[in-house]
Amino acid sequence: MSDPTSPPIDLPAQPSYTLWQLVAYMLGLGTWGFGGPVALVGYMYRDLVEKRRWFTEADYKEGMAIAQLMPGPLAAQLAIYLGYAHYRLTGATLVGLAFVLPSFVMVVALGTAYVSFGGIGWMQAVFYGVGAAVIGIIAMSAYKLTTKNIGKDKLLWAIFAVSLAVTVITQSEVIWLFLGAGVLVWFWRVPPAWLKRGSVNGVAAPLVAMFALDTVDTAKLAKIGAYFAYAGSFVFGSGLAIVPFLYSGVVKEYGWLTDRQFVDAVAVAMITPGPVVITTGFIGYLVAxxxxxxxxxxATFLPCYLLTVLPAPYFKKYGKRPAIVAFVDGVTAAAIGAIAGAVIVIGQRSITDWVTAVLALVTALVLWRFKKVTEPVIVVSAALIGLVVHPLMVHSGA
Incomplete structure (x- = not known):
């Protein structure tokens, strides 16, 4: 056991992988990882916990709990936490950069093409196929996370169901639901002494730190930096939650983009790999x-980086305590419920006719039956199908 005066982290003597192996993995995931945050966290679980065993179930749960409790993009925060788990600030920084950089380069290239050629109409056809396939990918990720983490615990299933329903109804992720789920499981499994005594002395409620960044010097860049730092600091959950928030700012409040440009920006984020929130890079390119x-x-990713690495040492030091384990289990159940709900919400937008419905179903069946078929192969196939089928559907009036 570590001494209370030692640095606030309990590290294994020798991780089973090198930092550069993890950086290379995240660079690859940022390059080919389609499907948005739900799929990306599923890939990390499958590859890093189940297959390679670089991280334990506890490591992954702790990362998911921080990613859900802190504002910012879910998948990027989980990646940053996993980088921190064994290699601390150096690992968090390099892993975070490796995960985000490929998609940033792609959206800048697409932004250049968009500005040069006056739009990206061809993306509608590509997204027609890819969007449907992504639903199948996300559904399988949600299925695996649910069966692995919820088990037969009736309380966790109840939390899962409530979180799923709230996500579908509100079409967003509610931070107080995650916090409440954590506290509920904590009090149910490991009631604090003050609760048993009927006293409230010594109550410690978790606090969510907020961080805003505004360090740029020109007027327009300063306004962009301030707004996207605000978005990164105050929006919880995945790209699903940040999209309506961004719309109200960049279209309604500031008038930086038209409705059509904003829809195209979201399409770019969905058809490129990596975190969906990288759409902020595309928007920034169109504006300045x-x-x-x-x-x-x-400005979008720096707050989530800080709000991941700052609480990480305390999760590592105190995370094995029964009360913390119960709290994390509750948060995890709520998070997985929200992920399952996101499948339904995103599906309502992506499945628009019988062709997309079949594509989504076939994708899920292929991933379930044929373990060696990789997601990039499915995404490329779906994109090609979309390029061929979408014009036919439009002309037929379907």
């Missing part, structure tokens, strides 16, 4: 060119 993209992306 390359440096607008840099400022928007940095």
């Amino acid at each position: 060119g390359f440096w607008g993209a840099v400022v928007a992306a940095v």
Whole structure:
């Protein structure tokens, strides 16, 4: 056991992988990882916990709990936490950069093409196929997370169901539901002494720190930096939650983009791999060119980086305590319920006719039956199907 005066982290003597192996994995995931945050966290679980065994179930649960409790993009925060778990700040920084950089380069390239050629109409056809396939990918990720983490615990299943329903009804993820689920399981399994005594002395409620960034010097870049730092600091959950928030700001409040441009920006985020929130880089490019993209992306991701690494040592030091384990189990159940709910919400937008419904169903069946078929192969196939079928459906009036 570590001494209370030692640094607030309990590290294994020798991780079973090198930092550069993890960086290389995250660079690859950021390059080919389609499907948005739900699919990405599923890939990390499958590859890093189940297959390679670089991380334990506890490591993954702790990362998911922090990612759900802290504001910012879910998948990026989980990646940053896993980088921190064994290699601390250096690991968190390199892993975070490796995960985000590929999709940032892609959206800047697409932004250049968008501005040069006046739009991206061809993306509608691609997204027609890819969006449907993504639903199948996300559904399988949600299924695996549910069966692995919920088990037969009736309380966790109840939390899962409530979280799923709230996500579907509100079409967003509710931070107080995650916190409440954690506290409920904690009090149910390991009632605090003050609760048994009927006293409230010594109550410690978890606090969510907020961080805002505004360090750029020109007027327009300063406004972009401030707004996207605010978005990264105050929006909880995945790209599903941040999209309506961004719409109200960049279209309604500031008038930086038209409705059509904003829809195209979301399409870019969905058909490129990596975190969905990288759409902020594309928006920044349309508003102020390359440096607008840099400022928007940095301002969005820096708060989530800090709000992951700052609480991480305390999760590692105190995370094995029964009360913390119960709290994390409750948060995890609520998070997985929200992920399952997101499948339904996103599906309502992506499945628009019988072709997309079949694509989503076939994707899920292929991933379930044929373990060696990889997601990039499915995404490329779906994109090609979309390019061929979408024009036919439009012309037929379907």
